[in-house]
Amino acid sequence: MGCQFSVNSKKVRIFDTTLRDGEQAPGIDLTVEQKVKIARKLAELGVDVIEAGFPAASEGEFIATKKILEEVGDQVEVIGLSRANKQDIDKTIDTGISSIHVFIATSDIHLKYKLKMTREQVLDKIYESVRYAKDHGLIVEYSPEDATRTDKDFLLKAVSTAIEAGADRINIPDTVGVMHPFKFHDLIKDVVSVTKDKIVSVHCHNDFGLATANSIAGVMAGARQVHVTVNGIGERAGNASLEEVVMALKKLLGYEVNIKTYKLYETSRLVSELTGVPVPYFKAIVGENAFGHEAGIHVHGVIENPLTYEPISPEEVGNFRRLALGKHSGIHGLKKLLEEQGIYLDDQELREVLNEIKKLAENGQKVNVDVAKEIAIKVSSKKIKV
Numbered sequence: 009m010g011c012q013f014s015v016n017s018k019k020v021r022i023f024d025t026t027l028r029d030g031e032q033a034p035g036i037d038l039t040v041e042q043k044v045k046i047a048r049k050l051a052e053l054g055v056d057v058i059e060a061g062f063p064a065a066s067e068g069e070f071i072a073t074k075k076i077l078e079e080v081g082d083q084v085e086v087i088g089l090s091r092a093n094k095q096d097i098d099k100t101i102d103t104g105i106s107s108i109h110v111f112i113a114t115s116d117i118h119l120k121y122k123l124k125m126t127r128e129q130v131l132d133k134i135y136e137s138v139r140y141a142k143d144h145g146l147i148v149e150y151s152p153e154d155a156t157r158t159d160k161d162f163l164l165k166a167v168s169t170a171i172e173a174g175a176d177r178i179n180i181p182d183t184v185g186v187m188h189p190f191k192f193h194d195l196i197k198d199v200v201s202v203t204k205d206k207i208v209s210v211h212c213h214n215d216f217g218l219a220t221a222n223s224i225a226g227v228m229a230g231a232r233q234v235h236v237t238v239n240g241i242g243e244r245a246g247n248a249s250l251e252e253v254v255m256a257l258k259k260l261l262g263y264e265v266n267i268k269t270y271k272l273y274e275t276s277r278l279v280s281e282l283t284g285v286p287v288p289y290f291k292a293i294v295g296e297n298a299f300g301h302e303a304g305i306h307v308h309g310v311i312e313n314p315l316t317y318e319p320i321s322p323e324e325v326g327n328f329r330r331l332a333l334g335k336h337s338g339i340h341g342l343k344k345l346l347e348e349q350g351i352y353l354d355d356q357e358l359r360e361v362l363n364e365i366k367k368l369a370e371n372g373q374k375v376n377v378d379v380a381k382e383i384a385i386k387v388s389s390k391k392i393k394v
């Protein structure tokens with residue numbers, strides 16, 4: 009990793025956890041074959057890290073991690089999640105993997121009600137498990153689960169302990185999505201101040217709809233790796249969406265990512281098909297309506313220059329522009345759509361067709377190009393006196 013991902017560089021690593029945190033979402037249970045298929049697509053897309061799963065969780069997770077490693081391990085870093093205990097770490101090592109993501113919570117609420125451990129005991133666990141993994145030759149990423157609800161001083165102590173034990177990367181999870189961008193920016197700045205040359209990573213959840221914004225804020229504060237999932241799938245309201253984070257980093261903030269963005273739409277569709285989770289119509293970047301236009305003023309602008317109403321081109325992300333007809337249509341859009349069908353009308357005829365389209369739409373009828381063609385033929389034939 010070295011300095012190419014240092015705070016001073018503009019390169020940001022994309023750590024995809026679709027196959028681990030994404031798959032943890034209730035109702036998503038991928039087969040080994042399905043996981044391998046998605047891993048292949050993620051490698052093609054250009055992600056830097058694939059979190060293949062949680063090898064200690066089940067035989068299927070163990071096998072899937074091994075197969076993903078065999079399939080794409082030569083193209084991308086493959087990592088497995090592990091609790092801070094030797095049994096999990098050993099199981100992860102047995103997959104043949106060379107990177108491990110060790111986590112243990114640091115917030116008082118998790119220590120009291122879940123782990124039943126003291127802060128001192130957790131610090132010992134962090135040191136012991138990271139050291140154990142390092143002694144077995146692994147690249148180690150440590151996550152203080154529920155970091156954003158952890159006492160700040162203790163969090164920095166936990167991070168420093170992981171680094172003393174040899175951790176290569178520190179990931180800061182907003183496990184229950186309670187951050188806002190300004191607060192998360194300040195927190196990551198504090199973490200970066202103690203991690204020196206180690207890569208700081210951020211892992212954001214969408215409980216308040218801020219996962220992408222928080223991820224960007226983390227990068228602006230010095231993080232150089234972001235945990236994401238395709239379509240933002242994940243626990244509860246999901247994780248930071250790969251497509252949103254990548255395009256925002258690249259287009260709005262000028263960061264460099266290895267992602268082949270023209271493959272984003274096809275990747276989104278594959279994950280949607282295999283997980284059975286539909287992509288929301290209005291989903292940024294990869295939604296069916298992300299480049300959809302009906303309003304006359306918008307369509308007219310897009311026809312003249314797409315930049316009038318498209319911040320990015322659909323081709324850049326492998327999506328498609330959709331010009332629609334309805335009650336909001338205008339004459340420029342109608343003209344273009346009819347001429348694409350070989351139908352050329354004068355302005356008066358176009359206006360007649362448009363008025364009929366608006367009437368139909370306002371009476372609840374869905375209008376498409378075929379309906380517009382029928383109306384246009386009727387209107388133009390009226391003028392042809394036999």
Ligand SMILES: CC(=O)SCCNC(=O)CCNC(=O)[C@H](O)C(C)(C)COP(=O)(O)OP(=O)(O)OC[C@H]1O[C@@H](n2cnc3c(N)ncnc32)[C@H](O)[C@@H]1OP(=O)(O)O
Pocket residue numbers: 029032062064065066090091092093111112113122123124153183
């Ligand atoms: C924020 C996250 O997403 S963390 C990742 C969560 N992902 C998953 O849980 C998916 C896979 N999980 C599983 O298959 C199971 O939970 C397993 C195999 C990991 C463990 O299963 P079980 O042995 O049945 O335990 P169960 O899940 O009921 O409870 C979790 C146990 O792990 C312990 N634990 C939880 N997190 C950690 C941690 N980071 N380090 C060490 N121990 C931990 C809990 O204290 C509890 O211990 P206990 O059984 O001694 O009380």
Ligand SMILES: CC(C)C(=O)C(=O)O
Pocket residue numbers: 029111151153154179181182183184211213
């Ligand atoms: C394991 C950690 C990184 C996690 O998934 C979370 O805290 O959300």
